Amino acid sequence: MQSKSEVDFRSRLQIWLPKIVLSPSLALVFVFVYGFILFTVYVSFTDSRILPFVDKNGDPTFSLIGFTNYEKLFSLSHWEISLTNMAVFAGLYIVICSAIGLLLAIFLDQKIRGEGLLRPLYLYPMALSFIVTGTAWKWFLDPAIGLENIMQSWGWVSFSFDWIKSRDFAIYTVVLAAVWQSSGFVMAMFLAGLRGIDNEILKAAQMDGASNWNLYRRIIIPQLRPAFLSAFVILAHLAIKTFDLVIAMTGGGPGRATELPATFMYSYTFSRNQMGIGAASAVIMLMTIAAIMIPYLYSELKEKT
Template identity: 65%
Template sequence: MTTIEPVPMVTPTRPRRSFADRARDVLPKVVLAPSFAITLVFVYGFILWTVYLSFTNSRILPVYKLVGFDAYERLWSQPNWYMAMKNLAIFGSLYIGICIVIGLALAILLDQRIRGEGVLRPIFLYPMALSFVVTGTAWKWFLNPGLGLEHTMRSLGWESFRFDWLVNPDMAIYTVVIAGVWQASGFVMAMFLAGLRGIDGEIIKAAQIDGAPMTSIYRRIIIPMLRPVFLSAFIVLAHMAIKSYDLVIALTGGGPGNATELPSTFMYSYTFTRNQMAVGSASAVMMLMGITAIIVPYLYSELRERN
């Protein structure tokens, strides 16, 4: 009878990694560490600091004694805050809606492979390369009744022409909409154009073979397939609308009176001009809550679709 001796188990040994391999793994972390630390301190750290100040009675300088929701009560008792929220509702709804409509129309136009697309595309995108200060200043000159559109039309002989929205308290907020749409609609066009170019052409050809007109193809097939682009455009534009500050300051300065005041200009005014830092911090927290209410559902839907 022969006995079979057990074969000893051989544990595989990992090859020793060289110093160059370990350095390649560590180098990205070392390079990104300063940026991560700066972001952690100067973004999220200051967000937490602002939230803390909103529960204090800080005025010209920070005070760290907590007093509860007193700053929020004072914030919501300010008529200027309600005016800022009303203006944000007008500006945000028109800004987002018009930018999406114009951006989609321009994207559909360029998607027809028209001549001069290579020239038109950068022309439409160029305003987004400008800062909001430049945009606001340019439109302030253009809409100024004394030297802009109204002055030019009257000098050409149209004496009855009138366009004084910039100095009209009832219409001034719409000048901010005009300037914002002019700047952002080209960016939205680029988003929709990328979405259109990503649609499988075989689907459209199959619909055309079945005899569907192009209007029905866009309405029933193409536009529904652009739902992620619509959502992304809405998120970006809503974020830009809530934090709009430099455009308003350069264009109207928040006036006439407080006719174009937005939460961002309210926050700056109460924090640095009226020396009510707690109220300004409370308004900043309300803006943060508005942005969070928009971004969190978007991130949740994106992560749920990926899983």
């Protein structure tokens, strides 16, 4: 028999052990995520320009200036362009990815021979780095060596495609590359949804003489609502985070034609020494993503518990 206090200690340790095991991760997350968020919010209210935050005497190199950074931020045409580009980019990216994803999923669901071969081809771009994707598309769309040059060398001499060099159209080439990268993933999400639909309902509707078009419009697509929601949330958050792809493809140019909030934040923080404004732009990005993700995560977690 163990003594009473020994049993006590063991069982108390067993009660505390789970929390002890969890605590390092929680501590990391609280410091490096939530602590850092608060810190960046604080920096956004200061006139900080560069790191470090203290000079060699230990005195702070900044002072609090209230909302001035936010006022400056929203008066900058550079930021305005980034936001406009973001709206164009995110809108097209979400809509086109969802459309292609849904189309491919529905088509792949028609007892296709070779589905096992096609599916991995649609999905492999998700395994690549955006820098790789950006490099490939950058040179493929480059008028000097890519598509334009190819078409001309094939005999279509008047063919011209220089969107990637055009201030008005470059953003669409970024959309193209981003859609190439993620539409297969959306396809996989919709396909999983389609495979979960009860065939009995479809058979019953078929007996009543419903056409395929109506089956999809009235029964199948409405049942994909959760997949649409997930796709929207994932794509929206990917769009707001888009950074590497632009850096690799266009570097934000030509001019500022493909600047996005993420590239804006990076250049103001690290190359223009305007850290306060960079922090303010990061806070705006976080709030946008939070507005999408928090309700989504809340509903996902609530359903399960």
